[in-house]
Amino acid sequence: MRNAALKADTSLQILDVAEALFSERGFSAVSLREIARQAGVVVSNVTYHHGDKIGILAAIYDRHTRPMNARRIELLGEARRIPDRADRLTAILRAYLLPAFTSSSDLMGGGTRFTRMRALLSAEGDPEAQRIIAQAFDQTTSQFIDAISECLPGASRGDIVWRAHFLLGALYYTLINPERIGRLSKGQITADDNETAIGQLVSATHASLIALSP
Amino acid sequence: MRNAALKADTSLQILDVAEALFSERGFSAVSLREIARQAGVVVSNVTYHHGDKIGILAAIYDRHTRPMNARRIELLGEARRIPDRADRLTAILRAYLLPAFTSSSDLMGGGTRFTRMRALLSAEGDPEAQRIIAQAFDQTTSQFIDAISECLPGASRGDIVWRAHFLLGALYYTLINPERIGRLSKGQITADDNETAIGQLVSATHASLIALSP
DNA sequence: GTCTATAGCATGATAGAC
DNA sequence: GTCTATCATGCTATAGAC
Secondary structure, three states: OOOOOOOOOHHHHHHHHHHHHHHHHOOOOOOHHHHHHHHOOOHHHHHHHHOOHHHHHHHHHHHHHHHHHHHHHHHHHHHHOOOOHHHHHHHHHHHHHHHHHOOOOOOOOHHHHHHHHHHHHHHHOOHHHHHHHHHHHHHHHHHHHHHHHHHOOOOOHHHHHHHHHHHHHHHHHHHHOOOHHHHHOOOOOOOOOHHHHHHHHHHHHHHHHHOOOO | OOOOOOOOOHHHHHHHHHHHHHHHHOOOOOOHHHHHHHHOOOHHHHHHHHOOHHHHHHHHHHHHHHHHHHHHHHHHHHHHOOOOHHHHHHHHHHHHHHHHHOOOOOOOOHHHHHHHHHHHHHHHOOHHHHHHHHHHHHHHHHHHHHHHHHHOOOOOHHHHHHHHHHHHHHHHHHHHOOOHHHHHOOOOOOOOOHHHHHHHHHHHHHHHHHOOOO
């Protein structure tokens, strides 16, 4: 009774463990046995709560996409009210990236863990996982591309889509390979610093977009 | 006797099949059995020629890295002789990207297949594979960063490393997810076109780098 | 809701005949 | 150099007792 508030629901406990493992090693490389062991339950307990393995992934998406997209749309609304086009573009890019690093909900680990999991999933190419990814995010992304277009009179939508595509690739690669940038710069940079990564992503993408508007 | 020139060496035949499969689905998701079946041999024949599974990957790297890096250094040497800094930067970026798409050797499939395999490997995070990746390419990359630095007086090396890091992420993401850009732009763009992808990568990265030089 | 037990199958690797 | 046969292990998923 005294520990009722501390005792996490088993179903949620399994999701936490699975999310941590998926964000470290991807989907197929993580076994139900390992999830069960780290969650302190037996394998059949995992499938009891979430059906099959892809059901675990669907549940993780379910609890993240809604608050993350809501936060993005909220920040996007604020950004669109900035009059100066260059400043507005910066705010739009930050509105897209911030929720990917810091979750708006109280889910532990912030958004970085979830975003890194998505990066690994996008590379794995599992057909069932790809279906979950696509339907969850492309719709929100289109709204951002519309907002970016309004900052760049004369730029073609096709070019903007390519730049946005590159932004996502750069974001994912940074989360997947955080140690690589330290190796190349001889240890002077650490990509673990989220704020630095966001700033670099924003300024690089800003420059690549501004160049499209004559 | 008559077909001696047509009969490919079994060892090479296995490498061709493995490379095609690894570039489609990554390393761990491809089984020795599938490689053997598509190569028309039995499983034990694969391990006879290349030792264990990681040995196949090492052999694939062995036959690609040398010609690809040689071609890069050759094109880089030509680029560095261009006097105008902005034009030189464009040439340097193309010197980095072109060998990643079109191999200099006569290996079938061009460089795209090998580069896509590297993209998938970088996301998979297999420790043994990571070791092979790192030692093969970071050295060449450093030479390119030096050349880029010379085009951008006043820019910090750290900022340049970040931009180059983003370029690799954008390249990999484009090769991993070629259909996504078509979906976002409502079918007006196809990322299958290598020349378009190279052009977009070059101009986006060029703009992000030029912005660093005051 | 949690457990034990196991079915049914795929995997990487190796031994040994030819 | 190529084959058959097999080992030891891992996997997802399910049945059924409590």
